[in-house]
Amino acid sequence: MTVRVMLVSPARNAALREVRFDDEGPLDEAGARRAGEAAGALPGADRYLSAPAVRCRQTATALGLPAAPEPALSGWDLGHWRGRTLQELSEEEPEAVAAWLSDPLAAPHGGESLDGLRERIGGWLEGLEAAGGRLLVVADPAVVRIAVVHALALGTEAFWRLDVAPLTLTELSGRAGRWNLRCGRPLET
Template sequence: MHLRVTLLPAARSSSVLDVRFDDERPLDSAGWQEVQRVVPVLSSLAAAQLRYCSPSARCRQTGDLLGLSPIAQPALRDCDMGRWRGRTFQEVAAREPRTVDAWLADPWSAPHGGEPLLAFISRVGGWLDTRPVDGDDWVVAVTEPSVVRAALCYVLRSPPHSYWRIDAHPLSPVTFTGRPGQWCLSFE
């Protein structure tokens, strides 16, 4: 028995230059249009036995537009960025350059008062490892791009600094197969 887990980064809620830490904004018009364009390609995701999403508005809206009717999972929320929440990387780096450098260099640090990167990766990995395996089930989750990056680090057992080298593009699915503690990246 094995499980198939597909993570789908949600459509955008802002331009790339306006991406904010722990962003709770809903889909913007460009994001709605992105989803409408890919519905024919991603409609097969609705065949999954279990359908989840990160608790943010844009993840739920992306899932609903794709016909998934996903259930929000608190463990799939974005990394808690503490006092940096709602700010762009550029804003924080301009105000606190040394703090940002320390945060990027040390995966255990949380100078923002939120969640360290390693704790975030472990939380996402814990969610993967607690999925019930019942036959050959398929789980789909619409998530924040950061959740996909964290899951890739966890599954591949890569060093935490590799998190910063992963691009998770909106509406680009990533699939893992296996069972708790024994995951493989699957190219479909």
């Protein structure tokens, strides 16, 4: 049975503007306004989900989506690095950052490794095939990136080569373990 998973990245918040690892903060005023302006620009779906992060839930609400929170879609757990910038961490923990950027099994921050994120999101994605239909999801950029990596059977290191802009739509359609990708469509009304 074919399933279409439409992944929407959330609007901007302070962490994204300041290039910090997300700290579960809310949308800023500009992000909320942009999401509201994009309401109505999304295709319809049979089901709507949101990652539990405040930024994702607020984006879903601003887009007018009746999205239920889905714990499996939680963002990448970066442990004690949450709320910090990569620049700060590179100065304070250069070896840890180097390991994190080069080894998908590394989790020097005490959170989830990149391989762990891939296993979690890949398992969720594969579990959707049985239900089929159209699913629209608001999820953090890291979740969208790793879903693409998993769906296309790319090496995990490809994660670092993908960018997901705020308020863009990435579509995966799959059947029998094969996925196709349509990526990065901006939400415009």
